[in-house]
Amino acid sequence: MFDDLRDLYQEVIFDHNRNPRNFRVMDNADRKVEGFNPLCGDRLTLYLKMDGDKITDASFQGSGCAISTASVSLMTEIVKGKTEQEAEDLFTKFHEMTTGKDENFNLEAVGKLAVLAGVREYPARVKCATLAWHTLDAALKNEQKSISTE
Amino acid sequence: MTNFPVEKIRADFPILAELIRNKPLVYLDNAASCQKPQAVIDSIVHLYSHDYANVHRGVHTLSVRSTDKFEGARSKVKDFINAASDKEIIFVRGATEAINLIAQTYGKTNIKAGEEILITAMEHHSNIVPWQMLCEQTGAVLKVAPINRQGELIYDEFEKLISDKTKLVSVVHMSNALGTINPVERIIAAAHAKNIPVLLDGAQAIPHMAVDVQALDCDFYVFSGHKLYAPSGIGVLYGKQAFLEAMPPYQGGGDMIRKVTFEETEYNTLPYKFEAGTPNIADTVGLGAAIDYLNAIGMDNIAAYEAELLDYATEKAKQIKGLRIIGEAAHKGAILSFTLDRIHPHDIGTMLDSLGIAIRAGHHCAMPVMDFFEVPATARASFAMYNTKEEIDVLMKGIESLIEVFG
Numbered sequence: 001m002f003d004d005l006r007d008l009y010q011e012v013i014f015d016h017n018r019n020p021r022n023f024r025v026m027d028n029a030d031r032k033v034e035g036f037n038p039l040c041g042d043r044l045t046l047y048l049k050m051d052g053d054k055i056t057d058a059s060f061q062g063s064g065c066a067i068s069t070a071s072v073s074l075m076t077e078i079v080k081g082k083t084e085q086e087a088e089d090l091f092t093k094f095h096e097m098t099t100g101k102d103e104n105f106n107l108e109a110v111g112k113l114a115v116l117a118g119v120r121e122y123p124a125r126v127k128c129a130t131l132a133w134h135t136l137d138a139a140l141k142n143e144q145k146s147i148s149t150e
Numbered sequence: 151m152t153n154f155p156v157e158k159i160r161a162d163f164p165i166l167a168e169l170i171r172n173k174p175l176v177y178l179d180n181a182a183s184c185q186k187p188q189a190v191i192d193s194i195v196h197l198y199s200h201d202y203a204n205v206h207r208g209v210h211t212l213s214v215r216s217t218d219k220f221e222g223a224r225s226k227v228k229d230f231i232n233a234a235s236d237k238e239i240i241f242v243r244g245a246t247e248a249i250n251l252i253a254q255t256y257g258k259t260n261i262k263a264g265e266e267i268l269i270t271a272m273e274h275h276s277n278i279v280p281w282q283m284l285c286e287q288t289g290a291v292l293k294v295a296p297i298n299r300q301g302e303l304i305y306d307e308f309e310k311l312i313s314d315k316t317k318l319v320s321v322v323h324m325s326n327a328l329g330t331i332n333p334v335e336r337i338i339a340a341a342h343a344k345n346i347p348v349l350l351d352g353a354q355a356i357p358h359m360a361v362d363v364q365a366l367d368c369d370f371y372v373f374s375g376h377k378l379y380a381p382s383g384i385g386v387l388y389g390k391q392a393f394l395e396a397m398p399p400y401q402g403g404g405d406m407i408r409k410v411t412f413e414e415t416e417y418n419t420l421p422y423k424f425e426a427g428t429p430n431i432a433d434t435v436g437l438g439a440a441i442d443y444l445n446a447i448g449m450d451n452i453a454a455y456e457a458e459l460l461d462y463a464t465e466k467a468k469q470i471k472g473l474r475i476i477g478e479a480a481h482k483g484a485i486l487s488f489t490l491d492r493i494h495p496h497d498i499g500t501m502l503d504s505l506g507i508a509i510r511a512g513h514h515c516a517m518p519v520m521d522f523f524e525v526p527a528t529a530r531a532s533f534a535m536y537n538t539k540e541e542i543d544v545l546m547k548g549i550e551s552l553i554e555v556f557g
Binding site for chain 1: 171493494495496497500501504505511512513520527551555557
């Protein structure tokens with residue numbers, strides 16, 4: 001019945017929505033930033049544990065749509081073990097993928113985040129996917145204030 | 151169903167024949183804006199093709215024709231809401247502008263520091279923010295009457311909040327987020343007993359029921375054309391003449407003056423005092439055409455048909471496991487706001503869109519209502535006179551399917 005939506009709602013997204021990874025409060029976090037999408041009310045709190053410039057642990061709490069939940073769940077998995085610079089590079093690539101300006105975008109560059117590439121066809125939903133990454137960006141820049149997609 | 155001519159009505163709305171993602175459009179976002187019948191579209195094309203010029207004071211033929219059509223629309227609005235005079239009908243951009251106008255003219259002159267404006271917890275942002283702005287400017291205080299879990303005004307609490315300090319009661323006639331129809335007769339009687347004027351925000355109520363401002367005895371009534379099958383960008387502020395006469399103008403410019411020198415300006419009479427600049431002529435004519443169209447069907451017939459649609463949709467929705475209806479007032483208009491267990495409204499909106507079904511997902515410009523029900527957003531199906539039971543079946547089947555997909 002929802003054949004048209006297979007590119008947007010891949011099974012991996014449903015899986016992460018049902019069972020979000022790293023969904024917990026981190027008591028000893030080095031960085032903690034809140035992300036908010038006022039358009040749809042999505043809220044998340046992102047926690048990072050750092051060792052020098054390396055992200056050793058990432059977790060989150062909050063509520064949002066399937067796209068935003070899957071996006072932040074996947075993100076916390078993929079950034080663990082990455083340096084700040086590596087994570088920022090991934091953010092740049094993820095942003096390029098979801099905004100869809102480059103038609104020849106190489107999906108392999110973002111690994112399993114490629115399951116979120118479908119949002120580029122749904123302009124109203126791009127911010128659902130990028131909220132997690134804007135929040136991470138703020139956390140890496142050590143901004144303590146809440147960030148908003150608007 | 152009654153003998154309501156829904157198929158004939160549907161044929162009058164060209165957009166209803168659109169295919170969305172290769173499926174017949176099921177348009178259930180009417181509380182945000184209604185679609186337009188051919189008669190309204192034609193009225194605008196006809197005006198620009200045959201009768202258009204600037205209105206008022208023109209001596210040439212086209213200006214006279216344009217003025218006649220424009221002022222004719224004012225009379226139609228007056229009759230439609232049963233105002234006492236054309237002078238009480240002020241054209242504005244929409245309900246939002248009308249409320250801002252009242253806040254900045256009536257409010258600024260009459261509500262002083264420490265005095266109060268009373269609203270309810272189910273207001274649209276457009277009946278919250280203009281008052282907050284006024285309070286910021288003058289030191290007045292905004293009071294909010296609470297609602298219950300059904301989404302109804304707790305009337306006793308409302309009445310307790312009416313005090314000697316209350317200078318204006320501003321209440322939504324029908325809630326856009328919940329569908330609740332407020333007991334406006336009681337509210338008006340209680341406020342008038344203490345000589346407090348009442349503003350009704352009729353943006354949501356106006357397409358769903360017959361409104362008689364004299365019978366209601368409200369002091370102000372505001373609505374937008376675009377929710378009444380008329381074009382966007384045109385709305386109405388009704389005010390009792392005595393109030394409008396006493397209020398200072400909102401904006402200065404052409405049309406709102408009688409005599410201007412560099413030393414002083416004499417303002418025009420009603421309604422022109424509040425209509426500075428060239429008005430939205432074509433969309434006003436479109437509003438007149440929409441009213442003609444609705445009168446031919448009859449507002450009471452529309453209300454009866456929509457009540458059947460709402461009952462049908464509510465009954466079907468209650469059979470869906472995991473669906474929670476937000477807004478279960480005993481007296482309610484054709485709006486079905488809901489949430490689904492573990493499925494975010496934005497996912498519901500995107501999935502239904504892929505089936506050609508247009509609903510709204512979000513806070514519906516009523517964030518305090520969302521906070522009250524402790525939800526970030528709701529999905530909202532809102533019905534109009536051109537919707538059918540079959541469309542409600544399509545909606546419910548879509549909801550059941552997406553619940554299955556989410557698992």
